[in-house]
Amino acid sequence: MTVFRNILIRLLTTAVTLFGVAVIVFVVIRVVPGNPIAMMLPPGATDADIARLQAQYGFDKSIFQQFMIWLSGVMQGDFGTSISTRQPVAGLVLSRLPATLELSIVALTIAMLLGGALALAGTRFRETKAEAAVDITSGMALSIPDFLWGLVLILLFGVLWPVFHISGRISPALNIDFSTNFYLFESILRLRFDVIADLVGHMFMPALALAIPLAAIIAQLLKQSLKETMHLDYVTLARTKGYGENHVITREALPNAVLPTLTLVGVQFTFLIGGTVIIERLFSYEGLGNMAIDAVINRDLPLIQGIVILFAFLFTIVNLVVDMLYVLLNPKLRHA
Amino acid sequence: MNSFLEVRNLNLSLKAGMPILRSVSLNVAAGQVHGLVGESGAGKSMIGKAVLGTLPRALQVTSGEIWLDGVNLNSLPTAERRKTIGAKAALIPQDPLTALNPSKRIGPQITRRLVDILGWQKSDAEARAVELLHEVHIPDPARVMKSYPHELSGGMRQRILIASAFAAEPKLIIADEPTTALDVTVQKQILRLIAEMQQRHDTALLFVTHDLGVVSKTCDTLSVLYAGKVIEEARMRRFFTRPIHPYSAALLKATPTYTNPRGSLTPVPQSVIDATEREVREHDMRASR
Numbered sequence A: 001m002t003v004f005r006n007i008l009i010r011l012l013t014t015a016v017t018l019f020g021v022a023v024i025v026f027v028v029i030r031v032v033p034g035n036p037i038a039m040m041l042p043p044g045a046t047d048a049d050i051a052r053l054q055a056q057y058g059f060d061k062s063i064f065q066q067f068m069i070w071l072s073g074v075m076q077g078d079f080g081t082s083i084s085t086r087q088p089v090a091g092l093v094l095s096r097l098p099a100t101l102e103l104s105i106v107a108l109t110i111a112m113l114l115g116g117a118l119a120l121a122g123t124r125f126r127e128t129k130a131e132a133a134v135d136i137t138s139g140m141a142l143s144i145p146d147f148l149w150g151l152v153l154i155l156l157f158g159v160l161w162p163v164f165h166i167s168g169r170i171s172p173a174l175n176i177d178f179s180t181n182f183y184l185f186e187s188i189l190r191l192r193f194d195v196i197a198d199l200v201g202h203m204f205m206p207a208l209a210l211a212i213p214l215a216a217i218i219a220q221l222l223k224q225s226l227k228e229t230m231h232l233d234y235v236t237l238a239r240t241k242g243y244g245e246n247h248v249i250t251r252e253a254l255p256n257a258v259l260p261t262l263t264l265v266g267v268q269f270t271f272l273i274g275g276t277v278i279i280e281r282l283f284s285y286e287g288l289g290n291m292a293i294d295a296v297i298n299r300d301l302p303l304i305q306g307i308v309i310l311f312a313f314l315f316t317i318v319n320l321v322v323d324m325l326y327v328l329l330n331p332k333l334r335h336a
Numbered sequence B: 001m002n003s004f005l006e007v008r009n010l011n012l013s014l015k016a017g018m019p020i021l022r023s024v025s026l027n028v029a030a031g032q033v034h035g036l037v038g039e040s041g042a043g044k045s046m047i048g049k050a051v052l053g054t055l056p057r058a059l060q061v062t063s064g065e066i067w068l069d070g071v072n073l074n075s076l077p078t079a080e081r082r083k084t085i086g087a088k089a090a091l092i093p094q095d096p097l098t099a100l101n102p103s104k105r106i107g108p109q110i111t112r113r114l115v116d117i118l119g120w121q122k123s124d125a126e127a128r129a130v131e132l133l134h135e136v137h138i139p140d141p142a143r144v145m146k147s148y149p150h151e152l153s154g155g156m157r158q159r160i161l162i163a164s165a166f167a168a169e170p171k172l173i174i175a176d177e178p179t180t181a182l183d184v185t186v187q188k189q190i191l192r193l194i195a196e197m198q199q200r201h202d203t204a205l206l207f208v209t210h211d212l213g214v215v216s217k218t219c220d221t222l223s224v225l226y227a228g229k230v231i232e233e234a235r236m237r238r239f240f241t242r243p244i245h246p247y248s249a250a251l252l253k254a255t256p257t258y259t260n261p262r263g264s265l266t267p268v269p270q271s272v273i274d275a276t277e278r279e280v281r282e283h284d285m286r287a288s289r
Helices: A002-031 A036-040 A047-057 A063-075 A089-124 A129-143 A146-160 A183-189 A193-229 A233-240 A245-282 A288-297 A301-329 B044-052 B078-088 B106-116 B122-135 B141-145 B154-165 B184-201 B212-218 B236-241 B246-254 B270-288
Strands: B003-014 B019-029 B033-038 B059-068 B089-092 B172-176 B204-209 B221-226 B229-235
Touching: A002 A063, A002 A301, A036 A047, A089 A129, A089 A183, A089 A193, A089 A245, A089 A288, A089 A301, A129 A193, A146 A193, A146 A245, A183 A193, A193 A245, A233 A245, A233 B078, A233 B089, A245 A288, A245 A301, A288 A301, B003 B044, B003 B204, B019 B033, B019 B044, B019 B059, B019 B204, B019 B221, B019 B229, B019 B270, B033 B044, B033 B212, B044 B059, B044 B089, B044 B172, B044 B204, B059 B078, B078 B089, B089 B154, B106 B122, B106 B141, B106 B154, B122 B141, B122 B154, B154 B184, B172 B184, B184 B204, B184 B212, B204 B212, B212 B236, B221 B236, B221 B246, B229 B236, B229 B246, B229 B270, B246 B270
Parallel strands: B033 B204, B033 B221, B089 B172, B172 B204
Antiparallel strands: B003 B019, B003 B059, B221 B229
């Protein structure tokens, strides 16, 4: 029962959060200079033309009135119409969401594998040169932002040794008739290995660029946490039972050391999703982030609102999932 | 006397050079209980850690041999040494609150090593665990096996750790101040339990403690440690009637008695401490020559 109540409370707070985000975004993009109407009209348009268009999009009303109109639309699932493409915002945004979700999840997976491996290696060979190497590697990886890693990767795998695609999400020549836009997940389910290979070839560099800084954070946090756990009595006791160092690290220490790392990884994952905006632009990857930049350049206010709300929704979902995982992995909380 | 554990001239020091154990030798005969007493910092826990191979990384064995059941542990490669120790010796740790893995159920913490390392069938290991939990007087072992450590009291957890120590029928148990972290009423029960288990399973027991009262009740022989040096090794009866070393005698006198509750505490006299310190320094001089 309590679990159900907790989830209900979380959903309510999520709704309040999203409302707050909506208010802020709505006001800010209308207060800052730059007029969407001016972007639509050719030079030399008359004042009457401008007034007519403003009335058509509702920009002649007060911000409060505009917000109420928008909100009543949202309640019915209508997020407005994009100014630049004249298509419903909800449809546009949802068609791009799978691309960004796939990229983020692949990046997170790479980051966890890479960071976890580094942390385990650093712990296994602690107080040796190998641990110093792990520290230096993760320190360097962390001090370079993701978009610079993107450029480095383009240089390596796009120019010097061109094995991966440097732009786009999928080769246009490829014949796919999928029922969703989750190309990667669907191609895996359908066992379309040609499509998987093509998607991975496109996704590898942007995902890796996003993953490297997060991998470094995971490596540092998890290694620290593991090293502290290695001093605890139950680890020593496991050694006296005859277990080797590898078993002691992965079976005794790791399940406990993961817990403090998990929460921070959740927070960092939301930063990673934010990072997709620039990375998708860099690799011309057709996801939400790329669309967001176009929307801002075109002053496409309804589209900006829709994208920001969706991002905010993703962040709260990630936090919810992390909290649930934490309870699931920690026996002390599971029965409470 | 046939020793099951024999420590010969063990020298242990910080990697920086400071000596922790000074030519420590001791014998624990099969089935016998040997007490290891000394003040905090005398290095008594380090002897147990050296035997079990769990010394902190800052420490290193500079010389000496540890023989367990006729095998020189130092001569074995690391993996084999761990297995030998795991099969022949076990630890009852000091603090039951931190010695169980908080993310695992009790059952696997007792049975896994029997399956993983000694190659038992899982069902045999589980039956064995239930039997052991019965032996340490835990009611409803089947339920306890499914519990997590945080659901059990400190006394219960120490009982579980005792049961777990006897799981692989080791012939040597090292108890490292097993009652220090428990409150006084539970201490007595746990001591009685350890003695009971030791007799039932006929294991040798190395009992590390700073409590002479505990030693007098449980041990057959004892070593007194001061600043990492064994200053007296004796059979129990002789030690309590005629201690040889002045420090031992002073230590005995300093033990509070319950029969005279109004008597004030007796400290070890400074002159005795000074003389013992001198003895330790002379030992260091001889060793460095």
